[in-house]
Amino acid sequence: MAAIEVQNLCREYRVYRKREGLLASVRGLFHREYETVRAVQDVSFRIEEGEMVAFLGPNGAGKTTTLKLLSGLVVPGSGTATVLGHVPWLREDAYRRRFSLVTGQKEQLWWDLPAQESFALHREIYRISEPDYRRRLDELTEMLEVRRLMARPVRELSLGERMRMELIAALLHRPDVLFLDEPTIGLDVVSQRRVQEFLRRYQREQQITVLLTSHYMKDVEALCSRAIVINRGRVIHDGPLAAIVDRFSRHKIIELQFAANRVPEHLDRHGTLLENRGPRVRLQVERQRVSECLAAILAESEVEDLSVLERPLEDVIAELFVTDTGQSGVGE
Amino acid sequence: MKRQSGMSWSPAAAVRLKWLVLRTAIEERLVYRGDFAFSTLVRFLPIVTQIFLWSAIYQDDPDRALRGYRFGDMVSYYLLVMLARAFSSMPGLSTGIATSIADGSVRKYLIQPVDLLDHLFWHRVAHKLVYYAVACGPFALVFWLCRDWLPGWPAWPVLVAFVASLLMGFVIGFLIEAWIGLVAFWFLEVSSLIFIYMMLSYFLSGHMIPLEYLTSWLPFAEFLPFRFLAYTPAAILLGRIPEVALWGELQLQFAWIVFLLVLNRVTFTLGVRRYSSWGG
Numbered sequence: 001m002a003a004i005e006v007q008n009l010c011r012e013y014r015v016y017r018k019r020e021g022l023l024a025s026v027r028g029l030f031h032r033e034y035e036t037v038r039a040v041q042d043v044s045f046r047i048e049e050g051e052m053v054a055f056l057g058p059n060g061a062g063k064t065t066t067l068k069l070l071s072g073l074v075v076p077g078s079g080t081a082t083v084l085g086h087v088p089w090l091r092e093d094a095y096r097r098r099f100s101l102v103t104g105q106k107e108q109l110w111w112d113l114p115a116q117e118s119f120a121l122h123r124e125i126y127r128i129s130e131p132d133y134r135r136r137l138d139e140l141t142e143m144l145e146v147r148r149l150m151a152r153p154v155r156e157l158s159l160g161e162r163m164r165m166e167l168i169a170a171l172l173h174r175p176d177v178l179f180l181d182e183p184t185i186g187l188d189v190v191s192q193r194r195v196q197e198f199l200r201r202y203q204r205e206q207q208i209t210v211l212l213t214s215h216y217m218k219d220v221e222a223l224c225s226r227a228i229v230i231n232r233g234r235v236i237h238d239g240p241l242a243a244i245v246d247r248f249s250r251h252k253i254i255e256l257q258f259a260a261n262r263v264p265e266h267l268d269r270h271g272t273l274l275e276n277r278g279p280r281v282r283l284q285v286e287r288q289r290v291s292e293c294l295a296a297i298l299a300e301s302e303v304e305d306l307s308v309l310e311r312p313l314e315d316v317i318a319e320l321f322v323t324d325t326g327q328s329g330v331g332e
Numbered sequence: 333m334k335r336q337s338g339m340s341w342s343p344a345a346a347v348r349l350k351w352l353v354l355r356t357a358i359e360e361r362l363v364y365r366g367d368f369a370f371s372t373l374v375r376f377l378p379i380v381t382q383i384f385l386w387s388a389i390y391q392d393d394p395d396r397a398l399r400g401y402r403f404g405d406m407v408s409y410y411l412l413v414m415l416a417r418a419f420s421s422m423p424g425l426s427t428g429i430a431t432s433i434a435d436g437s438v439r440k441y442l443i444q445p446v447d448l449l450d451h452l453f454w455h456r457v458a459h460k461l462v463y464y465a466v467a468c469g470p471f472a473l474v475f476w477l478c479r480d481w482l483p484g485w486p487a488w489p490v491l492v493a494f495v496a497s498l499l500m501g502f503v504i505g506f507l508i509e510a511w512i513g514l515v516a517f518w519f520l521e522v523s524s525l526i527f528i529y530m531m532l533s534y535f536l537s538g539h540m541i542p543l544e545y546l547t548s549w550l551p552f553a554e555f556l557p558f559r560f561l562a563y564t565p566a567a568i569l570l571g572r573i574p575e576v577a578l579w580g581e582l583q584l585q586f587a588w589i590v591f592l593l594v595l596n597r598v599t600f601t602l603g604v605r606r607y608s609s610w611g612g
Binding site: 068071072073074075091093096097099100101107108110112113117118120121124125126127153 | 345348349352353356359360363364437439440442443444445446604605606607
């Protein structure tokens with residue numbers, strides 16, 4: 001059964017175009033130029049209950065706008081969407097009790113008070129019974145290792161600690177759908193991994209539906225098996241994460257170890273020499289030329305070890321975004 | 333896949349939520365105690381300057397009546413206006429709402445099953461309660477020092493009308509300033525609107541000068557809601573509104589609350605529809 005169903009969703013913004021300089025500012029008092037930015041164009045996808053899906057795209061691709069549409073924060077220009085059977089932008093309480101949105105910004109916690117005060121307020125807002133509240137709070141603080149920080153004012157927490165508190169606030173009411181917008185942005189490696197591990201474990205145990213946007217491919221690879229790639233407001237891939245490499249990577253990497261430390265010259269005629277630390281060499285070649293290159297290298301040199309690898313997902317995505325980005329939007 | 337194990341809605345749950353918002357907001361207000369205590373105390377300075385100003389005007393003959401106010405009446409009026417403004421002024425409310433719309437932090441109220449206006453209202457009640465807790469001592473002192481100018485203890489219907497008018501003044505002040513904040517859904521920046529409101533309310537609420545001085549050349553002042561922010565409560569307690577007219581006056585004040593409430597609701601609904609959730 002579909003938890004999220006999106007059909008031909010579109011959203012445009014009218015943005016004031018200010019030219020540079022004082023004169024342009026004065027002119028802007030009398031006459032303003034606007035441009036229309038298509039943040040989301042004809043986006044369609046379907047996410048089943050219990051799936052954890054990555055929503056990828058460069059800055060301005062329309063990821064955050066899509067999440068805002070699904071959270072009911074903005075109303076679309078056209079198209080339809082249902083989340084758990086609700087139309088998000090009607091903002092019914094019944095829907096708002098069943099999802100959570102977590103972004104990298106301070107969202108739900110009272111800045112000057114300890115997080116426990118905000119959690120107590122959430123208990124009333126979401127009408128969580130006292131035993132459920134106690135049990136969930138215990139579980140979540142244990143899993144996220146923040147029990148000792150409960151009495152500390154939020155503004156005195158580190159970014160990583162605050163993000164973990166935000167996650168607790170978002171999950172206390174056991175949402176069925178969780179929208180995560182760059183949940184690890186700005187976090188150090190340790191905090192990133194902790195949040196990542198928590199999300200993986202929590203999703204596996206609770207079987208909630210998660211839509212995750214992240215620029216950290218490590219997050220994505222660790223958590224999701226399916227990815228929707230969006231660029232300039234349009235979906236350009238919807239399928240297994242691994243298929244992104246097959247579909248969009250035009251190259252493979254050949255790792256070679258030559259015998260007797262004898263690296264042949266002009267290896268770069270086969271492709272791009274990524275690394276040459278003789279006797280080990282890494283060479284990037286076009287996918288369709290892999291066997292041809294290997295045959296040529298093996299014919300002219302003695303090779304001790306050899307492997308053919310896919311390019312890292314991060315590189316493929318970065319290349320895809322660069323080649324596919326003809327314009328930058330403000331749809332983020 | 334409905335995994336909610338929450339409790340269903342009940343009046344008790346709604347009251348509990350309001351109480352918790354109130355309690356949490358009180359706790360938050362008490363965090364910045366130094367700034368809070370200072371800002372509370374300096375609020376008494378204007379009344380001192382007003383007393384000096386009017387004592388200069390009346391120095392030749394304190395019993396002379398200007399527009400029906402002798403010097404003692406004028407001091408009483410300003411003391412009561414100060415009290416009424418302590419209820420109806422909402423420092424930072426419009427700016428706070430406008431900023432939260434501009435920087436996107438308002439989304440907290442849009443994604444959670446809470447009512448923004450209700451939430452802000454109880455937040456403001458907390459703000460006022462803490463303010464009164466700190467200010468009641470200085471208020472009592474100022475009233476005691478000026479006791480010779482104050483009228484005698486009023487009849488109980490007048491006292492009830494005065495308290496009702498003060499409380500409704502609080503609601504009107506809240507609704508006007510909340511509405512100005514909500515206009516930010518269209519213009520983002522509302523500081524000029526706030527400035528105009530401050531200016532109008534200073535004149536037309538009777539804060540600057542009793543309304544009797546203005547109504548001869550600004551007759552429309554009595555048809556606006558501003559007078560309920562300061563003048564009306566003071567005029568009720570000073571007996572300037574006859575007892576037979578009290579009920580009508582309170583009804584009119586209540587009608588303004590209903591109108592402003594509807595205006596806020598409509599503005600919020602339309603505003604959210606055109607909201608673009610700026611701020612990432």
